Amino acid sequence: MGTPVAATVTFEDGTSRCVDDVAQALALGDVARVELLYEYGPDLVPRGPLDPIGMWRYRDLLPLDPGPIAYPLPVGGTPLIAPPGLRRASGCDGLWVKDETRxxxxxxxxxxTALVLEQALRQGHETVSCASTGNVAVSLAVGAAAAGKRAVIFVPAEVDDTKLAFMLFAGATVVKVRQGYAAAFRLSREAARAFGWCDRNTGVNPLTVEAKKTVALEIWEQLGRTVPDAVVAPVGDGPTLCGLAKGFRELVACGVAERMPRLIGVQAEGCQPIKRAWEAHASRVEPVQPATIADGIAVGDPISGALALRDVRQSGGGFIAVSDAELLKAMRELAAWAGVLAEPAGAAAYAGLLRALECGLVGRQERVVILVTGTLLKTPRFARSDGRPLEIDADLGELERALAGLGTS
Amino acid sequence: MGTPVAATVTFEDGTSRCVDDVAQALALGDVARVELLYEYGPDLVPRGPLDPIGMWRYRDLLPLDPGPIAYPLPVGGTPLIAPPGLRRASGCDGLWVKDETRxxxxxxxxxxTALVLEQALRQGHETVSCASTGNVAVSLAVGAAAAGKRAVIFVPAEVDDTKLAFMLFAGATVVKVRQGYAAAFRLSREAARAFGWCDRNTGVNPLTVEAKKTVALEIWEQLGRTVPDAVVAPVGDGPTLCGLAKGFRELVACGVAERMPRLIGVQAEGCQPIKRAWEAHASRVEPVQPATIADGIAVGDPISGALALRDVRQSGGGFIAVSDAELLKAMRELAAWAGVLAEPAGAAAYAGLLRALECGLVGRQERVVILVTGTLLKTPRFARSDGRPLEIDADLGELERALAGLGTS
Structure with missing residues (x-):
């Protein structure tokens, strides 16, 4: 249980093959995306009471040897919310929000981060590393702190000051690379190999997709062990969507689900290399220069692009691109009608759903889950609205007149 | 079940009495703190699998009639973390962190917010209101949005811009009151009565303490249905600590726990009216002018001061004050040794624990829980550290020399 028995490797041109020797497959990490395979069966899927809560509940489908979990931060088990206001606003009665901002x-x-650090704790790595400018970097810095490991994080020189402050605050070693993100990524790979560090680079480390697939397992369980009609998710590098796909695929392989949901990948109009490849029926993704406020999905040369194309195709879904204005509107509606605070990339799934409803890619009677991947709390500069406070003296009559002026008293 | 049968009312001078008529007790909300009482017994305490998760698990100890929960945001069920790094750093092997930042x-x-809105949904209130400058205001704005209710939030003119932005972003009606916080509070009370709004003012509405007591029930359950030796919590207005006390007291009343933990209340040195009353053996709290970075506990005239004094006294605990420098240090240590991101008030319990260990108020062999009440993500301006990033060209040799310079390669 929890032991991979083979792997699928998928190359950049979209071709893939199955490899029986897992170690051999993992050695291909630089030129292909490696997905672990298990001996699937219903026994790998938990049943019964929610104990433990969170992602370790699915440990029989994770590459973890037996033994207690050492990573101290509980992760996963995030809410699946049925938001009445957002259902009315979108006209989608079967809408669910999977709130990954918790x-x-x-x-x-x-x-x-949790699965990579659990492995680092078990294998005795003292250092974990990655290249990132955003949420991955902050997540690894904090997770490594919790696990008592050193984090070495490679960032481009133009990294956001607030995110840099969080990394340093958690005690990470941060390396600014003058030649930009792509160079930072290559150096982080080279350094991990040279110094024997545990490499958490998304896409490269198959554990990242393994961990992210647990969100699909949770959705299925939270919906009473049933599969929704569609799941909408933001797509930057690809692993979030590929993780969803793998989770649902494994439920089918285990014999506890009959089908996959249709997967709808959402990219920003200013950075839609995978959407363009999709429209061109290509299996390879051509890099672009990102131009969007949604830094979480501003990936011009996605490492798992071919895999994301394959997964969406196999699910019968599609790709959608949304403008920055639509992202900002989606953020406001998520906050004001669902009470969910999302950053721009985090709101992409809702913006994409509205488009998908319009163009018929999702039907209004369907049961659809949108994945909110990151919180607005970390990026308050996007919490902009047309609302203005009333300003009054402390007098009930003045208050009544001010509220009447709003037409809402 | 879930039906209060009496109430304790506690006046500002610390005197209190039991009132059999709950409605009559609630009518005293302007001059006394009202605590609801139930017909306690082991059946009111959940046993067995964690279903549902979160605070509704404890609904038999909440003033809720039968029927489904309508409030759509899952709340509670927050992690109780055993942080190895922080245990080593503090020398306290039995340290647990209750992470309320989730x-x-x-x-x-x-x-x-969740309990007040659940009541508003059941009673048909269209508007909920409060006076607040910080976390309560943001919480109510977002919660009301989720519940489809209007939030009217009274703030002083000098409210923090970022927090104001979050309130408006969630669609709240925000009323700036020119005469400051005390006037805003009085006007909010007056308006709630005049317009029939649901009043969420902390301390005034007994539901806030009822909801906050669920954190004690969770701690007890997460510790395998046992009571820790001590719980350390920040104290501003008082209801967080009074909620903890009530939760543990009710576990004893239900016959499932033998004793209370010692409660240690932590105030900021620049705003310690309750600590001063404690030292003076007074039962009434004299107001002060707050001067601390910890806005979450910067309450100069705490509404539940007398109650907090009583609860700490009954528990055999004590009060501690910590400086802003100690708060900042505690924030850094929580981040770097436990992976928990806390705002200044949120880190007060850890700062207080360090003091309590020093002065012997808590023993190093004891099992102690610190309550982290609010996240740093919302206040990134406090994420300051002495750390600086390395800046290099994309070259492995240069990386190695730079890391060696840190003495940590």
Whole structure:
């Protein structure tokens, strides 16, 4: 149980093959995406009471040897919310919000961080590393602190000051690389190999997809062990969507679900390389220069692009691109009608759902889950609205007149 | 079940009495703190699998009639973390962190918001209101949005811009009162009565303490249905600590726990009216002018001061005051050794624990829980550290030299 028995490797051109030797497959991490396979069966899927809560509940489908979990931060078990206001506003009565903003650092990256650090704790790695400019970096810095490990994080020189402050605050070693993100990524890979560090780079480390698939297992369980009609998720590098796909695929392989949901990937109009490849019926993704406020999905050269194309195709879903204005509107509606605070990339699924409803990719009678991947709390500069406070003296009559002026008293 | 049968009312001078008529007790809300009482017994305490998760698990000890929960945001069920790094750093092997930063808006206020809104949904209130400058205001704005209710929030003119932005972003009606916080509070009370709004003012509405007591019930259950030796919590207005006390007291009343933990209340040195009353053996609290970075506990005239004094006294605990420098240090240590991101008030319990260990108020061999009440993500301006990033060219040799310079390669 919890032991991978084979792997699928998928190359950049979209071709893939199955490899029986897991170690051999993992060695291909630089040129292909590696997905672990298990001996699937209903016994790998938990049943019964929610104990333990969170992602370790699914440990028989994770590459974990027996033994207690050492990573101290509970992760996963996030709410699946039925928001009446958002259902009315969107006209989608079967809408559910999977709220991934409740992790230790407010994003779904915390799942991948947890599994990578659990492995580092078991294998005795003292250092974990990655290249990132955003949520992954903050998540790894905080997770490593919790686990008593050193985090070495490679960032481009133009990294956001607030996110940099969080990384340093948690005690991470941060390395600014003058030549930009791509160079930072390559150096982080090279350093991990040279110094024997545990490499948490998303897409490269198959554990990140393994961890992210637990969100699909939770959705299925939270819906009473049933599969929704569609799941909508933001797509940058790809692993969030590929994780969802793998989770649902494994439920089918285990014989506890009959089908996959349709997966709808949402990209920003200013950074839609996978959406363009989708429209061109290509299996390879051409890099673009990102231009969007949604930094969480501003990935011009996605590492798991071919895999994301394959997963969406197999699910019968599709890709959608949304503008920055639609992202901002979706953030406001999520806050004001569902009480869910999402950053721009975190709101992409809701913006995409509205488009998908319009163009018929999702039907208004369907049961659909949107994945909110990151919190607005970390990026308050996007909490902009047209609302203005009333300003009055402390007098009930003045209050009544001011409220009447709003037409809402 | 879930039906209060009497109430304790406690006046500002610390005197209190039991009132059999609950409605009559509630009518005293302007001049006394009202605590609801139930017909206690082991059947009111849940046993067995964690279903449902979160605060509604304890609904038989909440003033809720039967029927489904309508409030759509899951709240409570927050992690109790055993942080190895922080245990080593503090020398306290039995240290646990109750991480209340995982709520919908990152603070323990989300519990009180949830119960008040559940009542508003059941009683048909269209508007909920409060006076607040901080976490309560953001929590109510977001919670009301989720519940489809109007929030009217009274703030002083000098309210923090970021927090104001979050309130408006969630669609709340925000009323700036020119005469300051005390006037805003009085006007909010007057308006709630005049317009028939549901009043969420902390301390005034007994539901806020009812909701906050669920954190004690969770701690007890998460510790395998046992009571820790001590619980350390920040104290501003008082209801967080009074909620803890009530939760543990009710476990004893139900016959499932043998004793209370010692409660240690932590105030900021720049705002310690309750600590001063404690030292003076007074039962009434004299107001002070707050001067601390910890806005969450910067309450100069605490509404539940007398009650907090009584609860700490009955528990055999004590009060501690910590400086802003100690708060900042505690924030850094929580982040770097436990992976928990706390705002200044949220870190007060850890700062207080360090003092309590020093002065012997808590023993190093004891089992002690610290309550982290609010997230740093919402206040990134406090994420300051001495750490600096390395800045290098994309070259492995240069990386190695830079890391060696840190003495940590």
């Amino acid at each position: 992790g230790p650092t407010g994003s779904n990256k915390d799942r991948a | 709520g919908p808006t990152g603070s323990n206020k989300d519990r009180a």
